[in-house]
Amino acid sequence: MTAQDNTHNNSTLELKTTDAVSLQLVFSGSWCLRDELPSVEAVMKKFASASKLERITFSTDGITRWDSGLLVFLSKLYRSCELSQLQFVPDGLPSGVRKLLDLASSSSASKDTTRRDQKENLLSHVGNVTLDTIEAVPAALHFLGESLKSMARLVTGEAQYTVSELLYIIQQVGPKALPIVSLISFLVGLILAYMGALQLERFGAQIYVADLVGIAMVREVGALMTAIIMAGRTGAAYAAELGTMQVNEEIDAFQTLGISPMDYLVMPRLLALTLMMPLLSLYAGLVGIAAGVFVAVTVFDLSVYEYYQQTLRALNFTHVTVGMMKGTLYGVLIALAGCLRGIQCGRSAQAVGQATTSAVVTSIVSIVVAASLTTIILQKLDI
Numbered sequence: 063m064t065a066q067d068n069t070h071n072n073s074t075l076e077l078k079t080t081d082a083v084s085l086q087l088v089f090s091g092s093w094c095l096r097d098e099l100p101s102v103e104a105v106m107k108k109f110a111s112a113s114k115l116e117r118i119t120f121s122t123d124g125i126t127r128w129d130s131g132l133l134v135f136l137s138k139l140y141r142s143c144e145l146s147q148l149q150f151v152p153d154g155l156p157s158g159v160r161k162l163l164d165l166a167s168s169s170s171a172s173k174d175t176t177r178r179d180q181k182e183n184l185l186s187h188v189g190n191v192t193l194d195t196i197e198a199v200p201a202a203l204h205f206l207g208e209s210l211k212s213m214a215r216l217v218t219g220e221a222q223y224t225v226s227e228l229l230y231i232i233q234q235v236g237p238k239a240l241p242i243v244s245l246i247s248f249l250v251g252l253i254l255a256y257m258g259a260l261q262l263e264r265f266g267a268q269i270y271v272a273d274l275v276g277i278a279m280v281r282e283v284g285a286l287m288t289a290i291i292m293a294g295r296t297g298a299a300y301a302a303e304l305g306t307m308q309v310n311e312e313i314d315a316f317q318t319l320g321i322s323p324m325d326y327l328v329m330p331r332l333l334a335l336t337l338m339m340p341l342l343s344l345y346a347g348l349v350g351i352a353a354g355v356f357v358a359v360t361v362f363d364l365s366v367y368e369y370y371q372q373t374l375r376a377l378n379f380t381h382v383t384v385g386m387m388k389g390t391l392y393g394v395l396i397a398l399a400g401c402l403r404g405i406q407c408g409r410s411a412q413a414v415g416q417a418t419t420s421a422v423v424t425s426i427v428s429i430v431v432a433a434s435l436t437t438i439i440l441q442k443l444d445i
Contacts, residue, residue: 304404
């Protein structure tokens, strides 16, 4: 069966039923915007008149030239087929047209998804977040396993990395972080000392501000504040660096060359932060104690020697060890979160921003949860 549709300026569309369920559109002539092209409605009427037809196929060998006019016609036809639940088979179209149609359909699908997201209710949103979280757990566990394997290869000397790159990353996360860590730790120590001494002064026990500041900064607050600083500074940088490499397909290039991205990119960053965080935490504690000395001497008329002796009596090796242990744990969590989000980054500039934000949020949440759990466990163990 053959039907001839209207022909204008050499734009010809012929409708053929190739079998009981298929309708073939045969294109010939010029299909440009300046031509008067056939209408989509004529094709859809053909389907309406034949209830058994289920799919549309194409033959474009007769097209002499085409531009976006052909794409507009096919896009309208594609949408009409979706609404009518008909199968659109683009195999017979030129490759350039198929690529443009794929691009147009993906853009349309993205808009539809955005509209659905805007309309979804609270219960649907909670359900979607829960499902996304459940799906993310296996990926995170797989990444953790690969990181452990990479560290094992480092121990056995089989890891693919460069020492110069590792030293550069250590410099970035260690010495170059000292100014911001110093500032925040000094201010936090200042606040702790001032508020603590105000309360202790009521009982004439302001000397014990040395105990408060020393134990708090060395054991808990120094490591915690350093971790939050490094989550925003270094964790975000890890995610942005690896995310940008993902966008530029540099990570794919490493895999093509037989270089493990886990060894070359993730492991040095994980190792650098794991080595530097306990030292930065100890440094933050010392800066906080110095801030306590400043407040005690300038505001509450305590001598430096008194404060020093009281701090030595309050602190012991256990407090220092706990603080450095927590710093190490926080460093591992920050590095894993930053590298994971960077590796999982999509292929757009927007995805890099999302990966960076997600890395910071994941790091801080992990730090707070780890801080709570370790504090409770150590208290239960009387450590």
